[in-house]
Amino acid sequence: MDRRQFVINSAVGLAGLTILPSGLLFAKNADKVRLGYIGVGLRGRNHIGEGLLRDDVEIVAICDIQESSLKACREQFVKAKKKLPVEYTGGLDAYKKLLDRKDIDGVIIATPWQFHKDQSIDAMRAGKYVGCEVIAGITEKDHWDILKVHEETKMPYMTLENVCYRRDVMAALNMSRQKLFGELVHLEGGYQHDLRGVLFNDGKSAYGKGVEFGPNAVSEAQWRTQWNIDRDGDIYPTHGAGPVMNYIDINRGNRFTNLVAFSSKSRGLNSYIEKLSPGNKNAKINFKNGDVTTTTLNCANGETVTLSHDTHLPRPYSLGFRVQGTEGIWMDVADGIYIEGKSAKYDQWDKASTWFEKYDHPLWQKFEKFAEGAGHGGMDWFVFNAFVQSIKQRKDTPIDIYDSLTMSVITPLSEKSLADGNAPQAFPDFTKGKWKERKNTFALDDSGF
Numbered sequence: 001m002d003r004r005q006f007v008i009n010s011a012v013g014l015a016g017l018t019i020l021p022s023g024l025l026f027a028k029n030a031d032k033v034r035l036g037y038i039g040v041g042l043r044g045r046n047h048i049g050e051g052l053l054r055d056d057v058e059i060v061a062i063c064d065i066q067e068s069s070l071k072a073c074r075e076q077f078v079k080a081k082k083k084l085p086v087e088y089t090g091g092l093d094a095y096k097k098l099l100d101r102k103d104i105d106g107v108i109i110a111t112p113w114q115f116h117k118d119q120s121i122d123a124m125r126a127g128k129y130v131g132c133e134v135i136a137g138i139t140e141k142d143h144w145d146i147l148k149v150h151e152e153t154k155m156p157y158m159t160l161e162n163v164c165y166r167r168d169v170m171a172a173l174n175m176s177r178q179k180l181f182g183e184l185v186h187l188e189g190g191y192q193h194d195l196r197g198v199l200f201n202d203g204k205s206a207y208g209k210g211v212e213f214g215p216n217a218v219s220e221a222q223w224r225t226q227w228n229i230d231r232d233g234d235i236y237p238t239h240g241a242g243p244v245m246n247y248i249d250i251n252r253g254n255r256f257t258n259l260v261a262f263s264s265k266s267r268g269l270n271s272y273i274e275k276l277s278p279g280n281k282n283a284k285i286n287f288k289n290g291d292v293t294t295t296t297l298n299c300a301n302g303e304t305v306t307l308s309h310d311t312h313l314p315r316p317y318s319l320g321f322r323v324q325g326t327e328g329i330w331m332d333v334a335d336g337i338y339i340e341g342k343s344a345k346y347d348q349w350d351k352a353s354t355w356f357e358k359y360d361h362p363l364w365q366k367f368e369k370f371a372e373g374a375g376h377g378g379m380d381w382f383v384f385n386a387f388v389q390s391i392k393q394r395k396d397t398p399i400d401i402y403d404s405l406t407m408s409v410i411t412p413l414s415e416k417s418l419a420d421g422n423a424p425q426a427f428p429d430f431t432k433g434k435w436k437e438r439k440n441t442f443a444l445d446d447s448g449f
């Protein structure tokens with residue numbers, strides 16, 4: 001079997017299906033999912049690539065405000081010998097025309113963060129499944145507004161948090177569920193990635209050599225850098241928070257109760273620009289976003305979680321996962337696992353792979369072939385598949401509205417904590433008490449992950 005031939009043959013019992021409103025029964029053929037894309041920049045086109053490989057996905061329409069992105073996207077269709085999608089462009093509201101189409105089941109939103117709230121709200125109101133690239137809204141109120149529309153429309157909303165499906169992250173989840181780490185006590189994760197070459201990218205200089213951002217730059221340097229100027233907080237919490245939430249059943253028997261954030265001084269971006277282009281005006285910018293922002297959260301069941309946002313300094317990539325319990329620990333950065341009484345030597349790390357090979361998650365064993373070659377080591381196939389399968393089965397998404405809002409609202413809460421002199425912030429309960437009864441079903445079977 002290759003990825004193109006893939007049609008999941010899961011036996012989905014009716015008991016597993018969430019009853020959704022009749023508006024969802026519009027699809028003529030549930031074997032095929034019709035998607036629209038809002039934003040076909042670098043990330044949107046990754047998801048286009050995933051869709052083009054599948055026979056159960058038809059990409060009906062795309063929307064973007066830049067011809068360069070549309071052109072690159074068009075080329076993907078030509079290369080894949082697939083029918084070109086209808087294009088919507090011409091302004092910030094062009095996506096509304098795409099949403100007017102009755103032949104679209106779900107939309108993938110991969111635009112700059114400031115557009116996500118309105119685009120996802122309008123998409124739910126138009127009766128579409130929403131798959132949104134990792135930031136739901138900007139303010140805490142935005143998150144409540146999104147929830148309100150979800151409650152009105154009952155349309156599923158999924159943050160496309162791919163790291164939840166990373167192979168080692170899922171192997172550690174498998175180990176944790178088999179109690180290898182004992183009772184979990186403390187967890188860590190984050191976004192620790194030298195983004196200087198992304199935040200300053202004029203499209204002409206070699207990667208990591210540009211010093212420009214804004215309208216004359218390319219991709220994320222056009223818009224993301226401005227957030228580093230304007231906001232102090234953990235502005236990208238979901239890659240760390242998503243996996244951690246699965247380990248400790250957040251919104252499913254547990255919840256975050258409060259958080260507190262600290263932020264270092266901001267020097268990395270200024271120093272980077274000054275080194276490359278002495279005297280450049282951009283080296284004088286006052287970047288509000290501290291170089292390392294550390295957020296610690298408390299949980300109802302007594303665990304602590306620490307998230308790190310660290311994107312302005314020279315450093316090798318590591319999301320810094322740590323899963324620690326009464327029997328042992330995994331530390332991503334140490335590439336090590338230690339399980340008391342089971343590790344080879346007392347007080348010494350085993351190489352993480354020796355455990356992860358043994359406890360590879362069953363879904364990775366089963367679907368490895370399909371994930372091969374997909375973005376970010378294969379996890380992009382998993383997250384895209386999860387979204388598509390949920391639509392096909394007309395059920396809620398595995399990362400649902402509550403999970404999505406929870407991992408994203410960490411940004412405005414961390415900002416508030418910093419603005420209030422590191423004051424603790426109460427964590428909102430988007431489930432309105434339902435977290436006590438909800439069950440953690442993430443990646444427990446192959447019916448939609």
Ligand SMILES: NC(=O)c1ccc[n+]([C@@H]2O[C@H](COP(=O)([O-])OP(=O)(O)OC[C@H]3O[C@@H](n4cnc5c(N)ncnc54)[C@H](O)[C@@H]3O)[C@@H](O)[C@H]2O)c1
Pocket residue numbers: 038039040041042043044063064065066069091092093095109110111112113115133134135160161162218219220221222376
């Ligand atoms: N999960 C991951 O691993 C991952 C990786 C990269 C980016 N992302 C996320 O994906 C999103 C997009 O990032 P990117 O790297 O593709 O950025 P990008 O700048 O390359 O692409 C954004 C695209 O959105 C378009 N756009 C802007 N406003 C629009 C509007 N109102 N309507 C329609 N199109 C509009 C732009 O023209 C551009 O083509 C962001 O939320 C980012 O954080 C996630």
